[in-house]
Amino acid sequence: MKLSTKGRYAVMALADIAKFDDNNPVSLRDISLRQGISLLYLEQIFSMLKKNQIVESVRGSNGGYKLTKSPDQIKISNIFSAVQENIKTVGCKKESKKGCNGKSAKCITHNLWDELELHINEFFNKKNLSDLVKGKNENRV
Amino acid sequence: MKLSTKGRYAVMALADIAKFDDNNPVSLRDISLRQGISLLYLEQIFSMLKKNQIVESVRGSNGGYKLTKSPDQIKISNIFSAVQENIKTVGCKKESKKGCNGKSAKCITHNLWDELELHINEFFNKKNLSDLVKGKNENRV
DNA sequence: TCTAAACTTGACTATTTTACTATGGTATAT
């Protein structure tokens, strides 16, 4: 069970904007250099973030991206759902009545994984971007 | 971010033993049939569970596996560490001083992912096998 | 004693997912 780079980079990049934004758009090139993330990969991620109104873009020279809301209004769960970093703990289709083994009932562990998913989502709902920027101390990049 | 079958099956199989065990060993064949898990895959998983003293084996005809402890003493975290279903949320090496981007300091999101890992482990430490078996009602397999 | 059930081990492989890269654009400040 691991977090993929897509979600990790998305949060990292947005935290970077939140930190360096002085109301000017921040270019992906700068984020790429500061955070050490591939520029082309960032473009892909930001296309999703834009589609989901997490950021807005400014095209052309001196352009870049800005947050659409203040950092404390952007929850990790919003970011993750935008880039489709979704957590899946159950083995079955949620909507289906069938279990993960193809049988007609949900398996013996189904409820446990469901609770786990809830537990994790709780964390993502409670954390937002400003939680990351507040703690900007010397020990971080 | 998803839970892999290895961990899911391990818990499912052990819950099966906890449920059907009347002090006789339970064969992998039976578990395979009841839970719809590949027998060969189960063998692989149980080899790890045995090495870590979660189960003990009885060889030969009418053999199978038994839990080494009572279900309420077997935590999900014990099972997961046995089958190496480990959760990894950070992008960097925990022990290293370097960040996930190869830079000399931990990245801006590092603490967040670390907290997440703690939060998830808390869940696995608090749940045990008996939590699964207690709730054996008609709606489950 | 024979045999079938069941555990044991290690190597091997197909599939899927992840983590990008490549290409070829369009828009705009200077």
Add this chain to the structure above:
DNA sequence: ATATACCATAGTAAAATAGTCAAGTTTAGA
């Protein structure tokens, strides 16, 4: 003009997952 930066789609190498295969050993019971 032109450099900078966003935009979009397709492709691909590497890693992880989810198994399978082969060749055993052990032991209960007929």
